[in-house]
Amino acid sequence: MERYSKGKVLACVVGILALCFITLPFTSAANAGTVKLGLITDLTGAAFVTARDSADGARVAVDRINAEGGILGNKVELLVRDSALKTDMGVSHARELILDKKVNLIVGPISSGVRLAISDVCRVFKVVLIDGIGGSVSLHRERGHDYFWQLSVPTSGESYGAAVGCSIFKEVETMVTIAPDYVWGRQEIEGFTAPFKEMRPDVKILENYWPKLGEKDYTPYITAIIAKKPDLMYSVLYGGDWINFVKQAKPYGLFEKMQVFCFAEASSQIGLGKEAPEGTWGFGRAPAPSIRTPQMKTFIKAYKEKMGRWPSDASVTTYDAFMVFKYGAEKAKSIDGPAWVKAMKGATVETLRGTLTFRQCDNLSNSPEYIGPLVYEPEYGFVVFKPALAIDTAPIALSCEEIMQLRKKAKK
Amino acid sequence: MTFVTFLNQFISGATYGLVLFMVALGLALIFGVMSIVNLAHPSLYMLGAFFGYFIWFSLKGYYLSFWLSVILAGLAVACAGIILEFFLRPLREHTEQILFTYAFIYIIADLVKMFWGGRYYTLPRPPGLDGSVTVGGIILPTYNLFIIGVSLLMGALLWLLLSKTKLGKIIRAAVFDREMVAMLGIRLPWLFALVFGIGAFVAGAAGLLAAPMGSIAVGMDAEMIVPVFVVCIIGGMGSFSGALIASLIIGEVYAFGILVLPQMAMAFMFVVVVVILIIRPQGILGRS
Numbered sequence: 052m053e054r055y056s057k058g059k060v061l062a063c064v065v066g067i068l069a070l071c072f073i074t075l076p077f078t079s080a081a082n083a084g085t086v087k088l089g090l091i092t093d094l095t096g097a098a099f100v101t102a103r104d105s106a107d108g109a110r111v112a113v114d115r116i117n118a119e120g121g122i123l124g125n126k127v128e129l130l131v132r133d134s135a136l137k138t139d140m141g142v143s144h145a146r147e148l149i150l151d152k153k154v155n156l157i158v159g160p161i162s163s164g165v166r167l168a169i170s171d172v173c174r175v176f177k178v179v180l181i182d183g184i185g186g187s188v189s190l191h192r193e194r195g196h197d198y199f200w201q202l203s204v205p206t207s208g209e210s211y212g213a214a215v216g217c218s219i220f221k222e223v224e225t226m227v228t229i230a231p232d233y234v235w236g237r238q239e240i241e242g243f244t245a246p247f248k249e250m251r252p253d254v255k256i257l258e259n260y261w262p263k264l265g266e267k268d269y270t271p272y273i274t275a276i277i278a279k280k281p282d283l284m285y286s287v288l289y290g291g292d293w294i295n296f297v298k299q300a301k302p303y304g305l306f307e308k309m310q311v312f313c314f315a316e317a318s319s320q321i322g323l324g325k326e327a328p329e330g331t332w333g334f335g336r337a338p339a340p341s342i343r344t345p346q347m348k349t350f351i352k353a354y355k356e357k358m359g360r361w362p363s364d365a366s367v368t369t370y371d372a373f374m375v376f377k378y379g380a381e382k383a384k385s386i387d388g389p390a391w392v393k394a395m396k397g398a399t400v401e402t403l404r405g406t407l408t409f410r411q412c413d414n415l416s417n418s419p420e421y422i423g424p425l426v427y428e429p430e431y432g433f434v435v436f437k438p439a440l441a442i443d444t445a446p447i448a449l450s451c452e453e454i455m456q457l458r459k460k461a462k463k
Numbered sequence: 464m465t466f467v468t469f470l471n472q473f474i475s476g477a478t479y480g481l482v483l484f485m486v487a488l489g490l491a492l493i494f495g496v497m498s499i500v501n502l503a504h505p506s507l508y509m510l511g512a513f514f515g516y517f518i519w520f521s522l523k524g525y526y527l528s529f530w531l532s533v534i535l536a537g538l539a540v541a542c543a544g545i546i547l548e549f550f551l552r553p554l555r556e557h558t559e560q561i562l563f564t565y566a567f568i569y570i571i572a573d574l575v576k577m578f579w580g581g582r583y584y585t586l587p588r589p590p591g592l593d594g595s596v597t598v599g600g601i602i603l604p605t606y607n608l609f610i611i612g613v614s615l616l617m618g619a620l621l622w623l624l625l626s627k628t629k630l631g632k633i634i635r636a637a638v639f640d641r642e643m644v645a646m647l648g649i650r651l652p653w654l655f656a657l658v659f660g661i662g663a664f665v666a667g668a669a670g671l672l673a674a675p676m677g678s679i680a681v682g683m684d685a686e687m688i689v690p691v692f693v694v695c696i697i698g699g700m701g702s703f704s705g706a707l708i709a710s711l712i713i714g715e716v717y718a719f720g721i722l723v724l725p726q727m728a729m730a731f732m733f734v735v736v737v738v739i740l741i742i743r744p745q746g747i748l749g750r751s
Contacts, residue, residue, distance in 0.1 A: 268718060
């Protein structure tokens with residue numbers, strides 16, 4: 052066996068190192084004039100469908116930005132990372148994107164827990180993090196900071212909008228709720244119950260049902276709900292869970308026996324297609340087919356052409372997140388985090404959903420929650436809000452003083 | 464708990480259990496005859512649902528489109544199963560088979576994502592089975608009753624195949640003495656490919672038969688892996704009757720577990736596994 056001389060080994064090592072350093076200037080040169088923007092989303096696991104839609108919304112946004120000349124004359128490069136619903140992976144990707152790839156923006160992910168962890172990383176390194184999905188109120192309240200921007204409706208606003216929607220049914224005297232038994236489901240019901248009781252103290256909530264996330268068999272819940280004979284059922288089930296519930300509930304005639312108010316999230320409505328029950332009302336964050344702005348029409352056309360399917364709420368809000376960053380960079384004439392934040396404090400932006408304003412103290416936008424009757428439209432092949440009523444969620448937001456007190460308390 | 468709740472839950476548990484039985488049948492057949500541990504068997508169930516959906520979509524409007532789709536989906540998955548068996552042939556050790564088929568779970572899932580994307584698909588219940596029957600004032604979904612019937616029929620047909628046909632005799636002989644069967648001029652590779660194909664056919668057909676009760680999506684295989692193997696293990700690997708008894712036990716424990724404590728319904732299933740394996744380590748009807 053040939054023995055390698057120390058000299059040959061040393062020469063190989065030096066050669067490899069030299070190759071690395073020699074290529075560095077070319078790499079930098081290739082990237083000069085490029086702005087890197089990061090999307091961390093949960094492409095592996097239960098949130099895959101929403102994450103994929105979010106990533107596709109980002110791609111359509113970046114295409115549009117580059118077609119319009121980029122950001123401050125620089126081409127935009129989108130870097131997508133999969134946090135797989137894991138906090139450690141999200142943090143690791145955030146650090147890699149910020150320290151190695153030098154991104155100027157991070158958007159995402161789906162999981163509020165992962166987003167909380169990434170938010171801390173962005174705060175330390177002064178990189179803008181825009182939430183385009185919604186979720187835990189902790190993100191903009193006690194854990195909020197200058198570099199976190201809440202573009203989408205947080206859980207409190209979403210459930211408040213649903214409470215407004217449910218309060219519309221004057222003939223309702225009794226109701227039940229059903230939500231997946233994990234943090235988000237519990238927060239949705241908590242956020243719904245208090246405002247709803249204020250709006251409709253005459254309505255009695257007979258029972259709260261908590262099937263586990265990903266439940267396959269809803270029969271016991273269906274038969275129990277029917278046995279209670281409520282006038283209204285408020286459901287926060289989504290995705291495959293809502294599809295399973297609908298398919299199993301229909302033979303029992305549940306939808307004919309009571310009014311149903313449900314989370315009308317796009318993937319389950321598209322999945323159900325014509326099988327979606329008639330007469331239901333729903334609530335949603337950004338129902339693309341139902342928001343009749345010219346910019347939404349353009350976006351839907353571009354999205355369908357590129358992706359071959361309809362955009363979901365996550366596609367819309369993630370697209371908006373990237374476009375908001377572009378707006379802010381042009382306003383600040385800089386992609387640098389501190390300059391961007393300074394320019395965008397209290398700013399008003401145009402989004403697919405119309406004009407939104409960020410609150411000065413906590414960067415919370417006044418995104419509306421949408422409610423409305425769900426009607427099957429042959430043009431889409433699934434139910435859409437017809438009409439979509441935009442509910443102002445400002446009444447439920449904590450005041451700036453309350454936010455500052457929460458943050459002070461959290462620091463102790 | 465009222466009688467109505469009990470009966471509805473019993474039917475629901477039997478339905479879930481017998482869907483597991485249909486999937487476990489194929490696995491029991493493959494393991495019983497060929498001693499192959501195929502972790503990717505529930506992936507064949509998922510493939511059956513996807514193939515079946517798109518076949519049905521193409522045949523939509525034609526008479527008996529759903530039933531044709533079940534058979535064609537089963538055949539398509541049987542072909543996929545035969546291809547998988549070809550790759551498994553050199554692997555004799557169970558550990559090798561487990562690792563290899565575990566990798567195939569991800570390969571199949573990624574292929575499904577690539578071809579059909581990550582969205583949810585739904586299949587309507589076929590005409591005539593999309594309603595419910597009322598018995599003594601109790602509403603029972605017709606399709607659930609159909610699933611109970613068709614899964615028992617599938618089990619019976621497989622049992623008949625193995626015990627009353629010439630092919631079945633050859634298969635059973637190969638279980639006991641492969642060398643003797645080979646010496647009689649029967650080509651074992653073809654025989655095993657056929658057995659694997661039959662097992663895959665049953666899993667694929669089960670995938671489409673179960674689809675109208677929920678959604679078709681990537682991840683429906685992962686939901687099945689543990690329960691299906693639990694059914695096979697506590698029933699006794701390779702035993703059809705054992706798989707039937709085990710699947711009914713698992714289905715009912717899960718269904719009534721949801722009523723008692725929904726978050727622990729899965730855990731109750733494993734309590735049953737532990738108890739049965741302590742009493743009979745070879746499974747309910749397994750050979751010691």
